[in-house]
Amino acid sequence: MTTQILIAGFGGQGVLFAGKFLAYKALLENKQLSWLPSYGPEMRGGTANCSVIISDEPVGSPIVSKPDVLIVMNLPSLDKYEDAVVPGGKIFVDSTLIERKVNRTDVEVHYIPATKLANDINAPTLANMIMIGKVIKETGVVPYDNIDKALDKVVSARKAALKEINFKALDTGYNN
Amino acid sequence: MAEKVLMKGNEAIAEAAIRAGCLHYFGYPITPQTELAAYMAKRMPKIEGGVFLQAESEIAAINMVYGVASTGKRVMTSSSSPGVSLKQEGISYIAGADLPALIVNVQRGGPGLGGIQPSQSDYFQATKGGGHGDYHLIVLTPASVQEMADLTGLAFDLADKYRMPAMLLADGTMGQMMEPVELPETAPEMIEKPWAVTGTKMQRKHNIINSLYLVPEELEKTNFERYERYAQVEKNEVRYEEYMMDDAEICVVAFGIAARVSRNAVVEARKQGIKAGLIRPITIWPFPKEAIAKAATHCKEIISVELSMGQMIEDIALASECRVPVTLCNRAGGMIPSPDQVFDSIKKAAGGNK
Structure with a gap:
């Protein structure tokens, strides 16, 4: 079983962080994985994406060109990657920021008002983790139990105070 | 077994180099290898005897490598394609003086200033010279973050064994991607380096590190001897x-x-x-x-x-x-x-x- 995940949005939305979190959770589950960021002359507000592959087998190419799971957090990303998703794949849309619907009819689509939910729980920068919570629920790509252990890996000790709110964001997404 | 951690390829090289006993790093920042230098900048000052120095240029950095290599200490530099072009003169000198050192090239597109996305277009430069004169580098090409770490240690060992510079030829993808990696927990065995300039303490004849031979018969002899060593490398160290x-x-x-x-x-x-x-x-x-x-x-x-x-x-x-x-x-x-x-x-x- 191999799941190819592409997460895309604006720089500053935590797209790379969300991918890193999934990667660590996969590592803790003894899965094979790769994480590859887009890199370049990027800046806050520019586009950013990252490829995460989680597998039971050694990972071949780390570049995700045909995602099984697409997570989009802005309209340009949906426009760019919608057609790349494999038939039967899953698309997760932050419906607060993306007003249009997905055109494809051969994929499973989840609309999550992640940015609104993030504001509701007073964590306006954590729409990314709300999306990830939902993705874990709907794909089962990694189990949800012991999710806080993976947070320990990505939230540095210096920012330990942020762990709780990240956990809350994940939970909000998972139970949405 | 050591715990697996997630690291970027660039960071894995840096940590593996330190664990291989490389306590001297000289470089100049360039995308897409900057995380390597950044990691060294953070770690080296915390290690006894550790040196991180951001040189004024790539040329300065490679000549600092030349200097430390003369003393027999493990030493490295890293850069990306245009920066590695700048280092070629120094690499030729290091090869000409028969010194071990590690040069990391996390390649990006060229020629010229090119771009910052991954490339493998420095193959000729890495394998066919790059600098002037008859010489080779041992060139290792990692295909995973684990290999970024493993081949770093191997590169130092081979460089020491054959008294020649080694190059780790990676690319932007390998440098930027994260994968689980298991790092070595035991220090490598270091071989004796009786040729190193470490101070004679009036106990022995002084060693000379040099690549200048004005008598052609002597220069020819060094070339032939060097190629006998290269023949051993070709016989013993092919990996695929x-x-x-x-x-x-x-x-x-x-x-x-x-x-x-x-x-x-x-x-x-x-x-x-x-x-x-x-x-x-x-x-x-x-x-x-x-x-x-x-x-x-x-x-x-x-x-x-x-x-x-x-x-x-x-x-x-x-x-x-x-x-x-x-x-x-x-x-x-x-x-x-x-x-x-x-x-x-x-x-x-x-x-x-x-």
Whole structure:
């Protein structure tokens, strides 16, 4: 079983962080994985994406060109990657920021008002983790139990105070 | 067994180098290898005897490497393509003075200032000289973050053993990606370096590190002796990996990120009944000539997959003695071939004849 995940949005939305979190959770589950960021002359507000592959087998190419799971957090990303998703794949849309619907009819689509939910729980920068919570629920790509252990890996000790709110964001997404 | 951690390829090289006993790093920042220098900047000051120095230029950095290498200490520099071009003079001097050192090139697209996306177009520079004069580097090409770490340690060992500089030739993808990696927990065995300039304490004759020989007979002698050592490297240190090659009819040759992509294509070809296989050189100097020659006896075509306009393809053609067609499947300028592109090349080579 191999799941190819592409997460895309604006720089500053935590797209790379969300991918890193999934990667660590996969590592803790003894899965094979790769994480590859887009890199370049990027800046806050520019586009950013990252490829995460989680597998039971050694990972071949780390570049995700045909995602099984697409997570989009802005309209340009949906426009760019919608057609790349494999038939039967899953698309997760932050419906607060993306007003249009997905055109494809051969994929499973989840609309999550992640940015609104993030504001509701007073964590306006954590729409990314709300999306990830939902993705874990709907794909089962990694189990949800012991999710806080993976947070320990990505939230540095210096920012330990942020762990709780990240956990809350994940939970909000998972139970949405 | 050590715990697996997630690291970027660039960071894995840095940590592996420190664990291999390299306490001297000199460099100058450039994308896409900057995390390596950044990691060193953070770690080195915390280690006893550790030195991180951001030089005023790449040329200064490589000459600092030359200096430390003369003392027999493990030393390295890292850069990306345009920066490595600047280092070539110093690399030639280090090779000419028979000193071990590690140079890391996390390649980006060229020529010129080029771009910052991944490339493999410094193959010629790495394997055919780059600087002036007759010399070689041991060139290792990692294809995973684990290998970024493992080959770093190996590069230091081989450089010491054969008294020659080694190069880790990676690319932007390998540098930027994260994968689980297990780092070595025990310090490597260091060999004696009686040639090093460490101060005679009036106890022995002084050592001289030099690459200048004005008497041609003497200079010729150093060249011949050096090439005897290179012959040993070619005999003992060739490394490569084969995948599905036993009954292969189409042979794909690729290293680094191109090998990762090609492996997907070979898997797909096998699914569709095409007998494809992959040879992944881990050392590109010395080049796995025998593996290629053997493939040429049972494959009807060899495909070189490269992120360049076709450089390794020349070594493949030489090694296979052109007994079978050698074709190129490539992207350049920072683009990466897709598994589909490689698969199409395999299909074309198979001629629809499964």
